[in-house]
Amino acid sequence: xxxxxxxxxxxxxxxxxxxxxxxxxxxxxxxxxxxxxxxxxxxxxxxxxxxxxxxxxxxxxxxxxxxxxxxxxxxxxxxxxxxxxxxxxxxxxxxxxxxxxxxxxxxxxxxxxxxxxxxxxxxxxxxxxxxxxxxxxxxxxxxxxxxxxxxxxxxxxxxxxxxxxxxxxxxxxxxxxxxxxxxxxxxxxxxxxxxxxxxxxxxxxxxxxxxxxxxxxxxxxxxxxxxxxxxxxxxxxxxxxxxxxxxxxxxxxxxxxxxxxxxxxxxxxxxxxxxxxxxxxxxxxxxxxxxxxxxxxxxxxxxxxxxxxxxxxxxxxxxxxxxxxxxxxxxxxxxxxxxxxxxxxxxxxxxxxxxxxxxxxxxxxxxxxxxxxxxxxxxxxxxxxxxxxxxxxxxxxxxxxxxxxxxxxxxxxxxxxxxxxxxxxxxxxxxxxxxxxxxxxxxxxxxxxxxxxxxxx
Amino acid sequence: xxxxxxxxxxxxxxxxxxxxxxxxxxxxxxxxxxxxxxxxxxxxxxxxxxxxxxxxxxxxxxxxxxxxxxxxxx
Numbered sequence: 240x241x242x243x244x245x246x247x248x249x250x251x252x253x254x255x256x257x258x259x260x261x262x263x264x265x266x267x268x269x270x271x272x273x274x275x276x277x278x279x280x281x282x283x284x285x286x287x288x289x290x291x292x293x294x295x296x297x298x299x300x301x302x303x304x305x306x307x308x309x310x311x312x313x314x315x316x317x318x319x320x321x322x323x324x325x326x327x328x329x330x331x332x333x334x335x336x337x338x339x340x341x342x343x344x345x346x347x348x349x350x351x352x353x354x355x356x357x358x359x360x361x362x363x364x365x366x367x368x369x370x371x372x373x374x375x376x377x378x379x380x381x382x383x384x385x386x387x388x389x390x391x392x393x394x395x396x397x398x399x400x401x402x403x404x405x406x407x408x409x410x411x412x413x414x415x416x417x418x419x420x421x422x423x424x425x426x427x428x429x430x431x432x433x434x435x436x437x438x439x440x441x442x443x444x445x446x447x448x449x450x451x452x453x454x455x456x457x458x459x460x461x462x463x464x465x466x467x468x469x470x471x472x473x474x475x476x477x478x479x480x481x482x483x484x485x486x487x488x489x490x491x492x493x494x495x496x497x498x499x500x501x502x503x504x505x506x507x508x509x510x511x512x513x514x515x516x517x518x519x520x521x522x523x524x525x526x527x528x529x530x531x532x533x534x535x536x537x538x539x540x541x542x543x544x545x546x547x548x549x550x551x552x553x554x555x556x557x558x559x560x561x562x563x564x565x566x567x568x569x570x571x572x573x574x575x576x577x578x579x580x581x582x583x584x585x586x587x588x589x590x591x592x593x594x595x596x597x598x599x600x601x602x603x604x605x606x607x608x609x610x611x612x613x614x615x616x617x618x619x620x621x622x623x624x625x626x627x628x629x630x631x632x633x634x635x636x637x638x639x640x641x642x643x644x645x646x647x648x649x650x651x652x653x654x655x656x657x658x659x660x661x662x663x664x665x666x667x668x669x670x671x672x673x674x675x676x677x678x679x680x681x682x683x684x685x686x687x688x689x690x691x692x693x694x695x696x
Numbered sequence: 697x698x699x700x701x702x703x704x705x706x707x708x709x710x711x712x713x714x715x716x717x718x719x720x721x722x723x724x725x726x727x728x729x730x731x732x733x734x735x736x737x738x739x740x741x742x743x744x745x746x747x748x749x750x751x752x753x754x755x756x757x758x759x760x761x762x763x764x765x766x767x768x769x770x
Contacts, residue, residue, distance in 0.1 A: 299723070310724055310765040311758070317768075556734070652723035 297613045298657045302497075302650035303446045303474060303592050304615060308542075309499035309651070315545035316501065319538040327535050328526055338537045345544025349506050352547040353472075353491065354482035361507050361527045362540050366473040366494035367397040368520075369507035370440075372531065373469045373490040374401040376517035377438045378410055385437035391415045391423055391452075392633040394442055395471055402440075420584035421450035421634045429460055438467045443475035447630040447646060448583035449592030451479065458487030467515055473497050473505075477550025478558070478589060483508060489515050495539065499651060500546030504539035507531075557651050558590075564649045564658050565590035571662045576669055580640060582631060593647040594631075596640040599679040600672045605645060608668040612661050615646050700748045708752065709736050712759050718766040728762060 299307070319341060325334025327342045343357070350357040363369045378388055390402055392414050402412045413431045417423050423441065439461050441452050454470060461468035472481060473494035483491060495504040509515050509530065523532025573579055578598035597605065602616040627641035647661070673679040678688060709732070716728035739751055
C-alpha cells in the first residue's frame with residue numbers, strides 16, 4: 240500500500256510522459272544524454288530546458304574500478320530510501336523494527352553467498368574499511384604474543400598501507416613476492432610463517448591483472464599452522480564460487496560496488512568457530528557486535544544484500560557470458576596485433592579482468608586515443624601518479640611494457656558490440672601509434688632494442 | 697492452472713521484452729532483453745507445475761521491477 244502511494248508520488252514528480260520513446264536509440268551503441276551543465280538540486284522555473292542529445296558518453300569497460308547498479312538492486316533499495324527510513328537500532332517503534340528486519344535479511348543474503356553464518360557478517364563502509372579492521376584489528380588484539388604478519392606485494396593499497404602503519408607500531412611484516420604469473424609460491428609462504436605470525440593476508444582475485452590465488456591451498460596451510468587467514472575478496476565475491484568453510488578462510492572483505500551494488504557499503508566476514516578476536520577500530524555505541532559502531536545504513540546494506548542474492552543466482556550465467564566476451568576480445572586483439580603480452584597467469588585467471596601490454600606504444604597515449612571507451616591502465620587508486628603500477632612491477636614486467644599496459648574490464652552488462660568496437664578502435668590506434676614510433680621502426684629493421692647504448696646529452 | 701498455461705507464459709515473455717525496450721540506458725536495455733530471452737529459453741522444458749508457477753511468479757516480480765525502473769530512469 241505504502242509502496243504504491245510512494246510510487247505514484249515519485250511518478251507524478253517526474254515531468255516526462257511515459258510511453259514509447261521514439262527517439263530512444265535502440266540500436267545506438269552509445270547513450271545520448273542530456274547536456275552536462277551544472278544543475279542545482281532544486282529545479283528552478285527560470286532555468287532553460289536542458290539540451291537533448293548534445294553529448295555522447297564513452298563505453299564502460301572499467302568494471303574493476305566500479306560497476307553500475309543492477310536495476311534489481313536499486314529496486315530493493317528504493318523503499319528504504321523513501322518510506323522505511325527508520326534507524327535499525329531503534330528498538331521501540333515499527334520504523335526501527337522494519338529497518339532491522341531488512342538489515343538482518345540482507346545479512347542473511349550476504350552470508351549465504353559465501354557459505355557463512357549471518358552472525359559472522361559485519362557491515363562496514365566498504366572493502367577498505369573491512370581490510371583495515373581485519374589487518375589492524377587482528378594484529379593489535381594478539382599483539383602481546385604475536386608480532387608478525389604476512390602479505391603479498393600485489394595486494395590492494397589499503398592492505399599494504401595498513402601493514403605499513405602497523406610496522407610503525409612495532410610489528411614485522413613480510414611482503415611475499417609473486418611469480419611471473421602473479422601467483423604466490425606456496426613453499427615461500429610456508430617458509431615465511433613464523434611461530435609469532437598472527438595473520439596471512441592474500442587477495443582472492445587481483446584487481447589489476449585478474450589472477451586467482453590458490454585460496455584453498457593457502458587456507459589449508461594457514462589452518463595447519465594455526466595462523467589466521469584473511470582474504471580481500473572484493474573482486475571475487477559473486478563472480479567465482481567461494482565458501483569460507485571449504486577454503487578455511489577466517490576473515491574476508493566484501494565490497495558493495497564491485498558486485499553491482501551501491502557505493503559506500505561493504506562487509507567483513509569474521510569467523511566465529513573457532514572465534515577470531517578483533518580489536519574494534521571505530522568506537523561508539525557497540526553496533527555490529529561491538530566491532531563496528533555506527534548506524535548501519537539500511538538502504539545501502541539492503542542494496543548489498545540484494546546484489547549478493549542476484550550474484551548468487553546469476554553467477555553461472557554471468558561467468559559464461561563474460562568468459563565468452565573475454566575470449567573474443569583477447570583472440571581478436573592477439574590475432575591482429577603482434578607484440579601484445581597478457582599480464583598474469585592465463586590459467587588461474589578471472590576472465591573479466593584482462594590486462595594487456597602493447598609493446599612500443601605508450602599506455603597513456605593509447606588511453607587518450609581510445610577516448611570513446613572508458614578504460615584504465617592499472618588500478619583507480621594508483622592512476623593519479625605517473626609511475627607504472629606496483630603490481631606489474633611485482634610480476635617482473637619490464638619498465639617499458641609496464642608503461643604500455645591497459646586493463647579491459649568485462650562485466651554483466653557488457654555487450655558483444657561494445658567489445659567489438661573496443662577491439663576495432665584499439666587495433667586501429669595501436670597500429671597508428673606504432674607507425675609513429677621510432678622504436679617500432681628500429682624493431683622492424685631488426686635492431687634489438689636491449690643492445691642499444693643510449694647516449695646522454 | 698490458468699496462470700501457468702502456455703499462452704500466459706508467452707504473454708508474460710512478450711510483455712517483459714516490450715517493457716525492457718524502455719530502459720534508456722543502453723547497457724540495462726541490452727542486458728534485460730538478453731537475459732529474458734535466455735532465461736525463458738533455458739526453462740522451456742520444465743514440466744513440474746509447481747516449478748513452473750514459481751518461475752512465473754518470479755518473472756512477474758521482475759516485470760514489476762522493469763516497469764518501476766523505467767519510471768526511475770526518466
